[in-house]
Amino acid sequence: MLNIAVLVSGGGSNLQAIIDAxxxxxxxxxxxxxxxxxxxxxxxxxxxxxxxxxAVVRPxxxxxxxxxxxxxxEILAEHQVELVxxxxxxxxxxxxxxxxYAGRVINIHPALLPAFPGLHVQREALEHGxxxxxxxxxxxxxxxxxxxxxxxxxxxxxxDDTVETLSARILEQEHLAYVEAIRLYAAGRLxxxxxxxxxxxxxxxxxxxxxxxxxPTD
Ligand code: GAR
Numbered sequence: 435m436l437n438i439a440v441l442v443s444g445g446g447s448n449l450q451a452i453i454d455a456x457x458x459x460x461x462x463x464x465x466x467x468x469x470x471x472x473x474x475x476x477x478x479x480x481x482x483x484x485x486x487x488x489a490v491v492r493p494x495x496x497x498x499x500x501x502x503x504x505x506x507x508e509i510l511a512e513h514q515v516e517l518v519x520x521x522x523x524x525x526x527x528x529x530x531x532x533x534x535y536a537g538r539v540i541n542i543h544p545a546l547l548p549a550f551p552g553l554h555v556q557r558e559a560l561e562h563g564x565x566x567x568x569x570x571x572x573x574x575x576x577x578x579x580x581x582x583x584x585x586x587x588x589x590x591x592x593x594d595d596t597v598e599t600l601s602a603r604i605l606e607q608e609h610l611a612y613v614e615a616i617r618l619y620a621a622g623r624l625x626x627x628x629x630x631x632x633x634x635x636x637x638x639x640x641x642x643x644x645x646x647x648x649x650p651t652d
Pocket of ligand 1: 442443444445446447448449477521522523524542543544552553605608
């Protein structure tokens with residue numbers, strides 16, 4: 435089973451969606467580690483409640499960004515992590531880390547990329563006056579929210595929306611999108627072709643693929 439790590443900085447509602455999907459058998463992966471850059475992140479509490487190993491790696495404890503990245507990479511290796519899921523993790527890794535984990539880091543973002551990368555994007559979407567927003571799960575690369583897109587889900591922007599109501603509507607879709615993206619990855623159905631991610635059809639059920647065609651019986 436695929437070993438994943440979920441990297442968090444805050445409340446961890448996306449982490450919770452992943453935990454719940456694993457618990458009910460919808461997502462065939464093992465959450466090997468939840469790692470945070472903040473001691474107080476509530477997401478860590480969610481992990482502990484489910485007996486999932488946790489780690490805290492704080493940038494202030496390291497001399498520079500490469501040293502922080504190395505510390506994270508070392509812990510991921512210790513836990514034999516195969517896929518890194520950034521779920522509200524408010525740090526960017528540098529080029530060396532991203533090269534080491536190329537194609538093995540995915541991120542969720544609360545906007546329809548490439549519109550509104552970065553921070554405070556629900557506010558930016560409202561201020562810009564878009565009529566539709568949503569969320570994106572994408573492979574991470576060295577840029578900010580720039581990697582190839584795996585799954586997007588859209589929501590309407592309503593006349594009386596505030597940042598809070600729009601964020602909540604997007605978050606509901608994030609939980610579905612993230613589980614879907616991890617499921618596709620775990621099933622080996624994603625291929626990165628330049629900027630595009632091809633989603634392969636599901637494999638036929640085991641045992642049926644090589645059945646010889648039956649000939650006439652008489
Ligand atoms: C989510 O909306 C996620 O898309 C966003 O932080 C929130 C974390 O919520 N991530 C980013 O903005 C990354 N650029 P959660 O802690 O409840 O999962």
